[in-house]
Amino acid sequence: MxxxxxxxxxxxxxxxxxxxxxxxxxxxxxxxxxxxxxxxxxxxxxxxxxxxxxxxxxxxxxxxxxxxxxxxxxxxxxxxxxxxxxxxxxxxxxxxxxxxxxxxxxxxxxxxxxxxxxxxxxxxxxxxxxxxxxxxxxxxxxxxxxxxxxxxxxxxxxxxxxxxxxxxxxxxxxxxxxxxxxxxxxxxxxxxSDETHVEKMREEYRIKRDVLVEAFRRIRLPDCTPEATIYLWQKVPQGMTSVDFAKKLLSPEIAIVTTPGAWISDKTANGLNPGEGYVRFALVPSIKNTKEAAKRIIKLLPKALLT
Ligand SMILES: Cc1ncc(COP(=O)(O)O)c(C=O)c1O
Known part of the structure; x- marks a missing residue:
């Protein structure tokens, strides 16, 4: 160039x-x-x-x-x-x-x-x-x-x-x-001029990605393992909207902040909102907090989904 x-x-x-x-x-x-x-x-x-x-x-x-x-x-x-x-x-x-x-x-x-x-x-x-x-x-x-x-x-x-x-x-x-x-x-x-810090960050994101993906697997949500980026685009349980699911995650005992897919997606000409049915998790908390989030997803989310 x-x-x-x-x-x-x-x-x-x-x-x-x-x-x-x-x-x-x-x-x-x-x-x-x-x-x-x-x-x-x-x-x-x-x-x-x-x-x-x-x-x-x-x-x-x-x-x-x-x-x-x-x-x-x-x-x-x-x-x-x-x-x-x-x-x-x-x-x-x-x-x-x-x-x-x-x-x-x-x-x-x-x-x-x-x-x-x-x-x-x-x-x-x-x-x-x-x-x-x-x-x-x-x-x-x-x-x-x-x-x-x-x-x-x-x-x-x-x-x-x-x-x-x-x-x-x-x-x-x-x-x-x-x-x-x-x-x-x-x-x-x-x-x-330095690649070491980038490699270290990639590794940290990978650890956080794997921790969350495993939590979703344990509660039988569809696999969403991303190939790249700092996001997980997780499909929500059948029959729920992305806002409903994000609200369950926000409940005080779980306290995980996500973005409902429907809110970051515009409708196409035929009225479809392709973000509906997904929530976005951003892998920005520390590894420690991500592990805590995973624990809450496994232990508390299935119960919250029944109420
Ligand atoms: C897809 C995408 N493009 C571009 C940006 C812009 O990043 P910045 O303005 O910090 O360079 C972002 C930031 O979140 C992004 O998600």
Whole structure:
């Protein structure tokens, strides 16, 4: 990559994701957005007066967007397709063959592929692929130090890709902010120069993931072992809504905070909310507290579900 023209630092991915559509979307243009998905994909689109078109992430498609399901008339009007792998909240990763299909889809329809790779370093087996392994043409990648180095409060990230697209991004950015403070960029360089802390964090997330997955297995909930990210996208017991299940977990003796899937998922054109029936667990408490949470899930949750 050419640093001067194909990469830009950002004040974290959030500003970049939110501001990017302003540079490429005209009023009425469509932006294709996965649901469930990171809210700034939608908010940035709406602030740019674009129109979100939601595509569901479903277990039967391994939480990959079904590109064939997107109608031609949407493709004609669309300027951006957002993808996010490793995926929040499902924890899915995208095979390289799928990323090739996404690139072909973008090139065929003249749609920019905006690939949010914020969780690229939080994986449990092989490192996930980046869309930049396929091409940089027609593509912009968003990444962040918030996950790989837990530097969320530093507010630093980067975008990389096609220089025509990076240029459009920078045109917006230069009007919105004045760049990442250089001492923060120095911190980011130091973080990028060390892999040991990232390996240690991956291992801690893996331990917490396994502890919770085992607890769900013990109470016979469907397996949700994620391949990556800091989330578990757990299916709720049959017959319950995601809010009902999250409330049971919040009961004082269990006291586990989760996010109901229905709340972080937008409805698709046919009225489906693909987040309904799931809750999101974030692996952010300590290992000790995660073990305590697992104990409560095994001991207290089955009883709570009967009341
Ligand atoms: C999918 C996804 N993308 C991007 C971000 C933004 O991270 P930041 O703005 O801290 O770089 C987040 C943060 O939670 C996220 O979940």
């Amino acid at each position: 050419e640093p001067a023209t194909e990469i830009s630092s950002t004040i974290g991915s959030k500003e970049a994701v939110f501001n990017f559509p302003e540079g490429v979307v005209n009023p009425g243009d469509v932006v294709i957005i996965p649901t469930p998905g990171y809210p700034p994909y939608t908010r940035g689109t709406l602030f740019a007066e674009g129109v979100p078109y939601y595509v569901p992430l479903l277990p039967e498609n391994n939480f990959l967007i079904d590109l064939k399901s997107i109608p031609d008339e949407i493709c004609k009007k669309a300027k951006i397709l957002w993808i996010n792998y490793p995926n929040s909240p499902s924890g899915a990763i995208a095979p390289l063959s799928y990323l090739k299909e996404v690139v072909e889809f973008g090139q065929r329809n003249n749609i920019i592929i905006a690939s949010d790779e914020a969780y690229s370093e939080i994986y449990f087996k092989e490192p996930p692929h980046s869309i930049l392994e396929v091409t940089k043409e027609g593509v912009i990648v968003f990444n962040s130090f918030s996950k790989r180095s837990a530097m969320t409060c530093y507010r630093v990230g980067w975008v990389a890709g096609d220089k025509r697209i990076i240029d459009l991004f920078k045109k917006v950015k230069t009007n919105v902010d004045s760049g990442t403070a250089t001492f923060i960029q120095d911190g980011a360089v130091a973080a990028l």
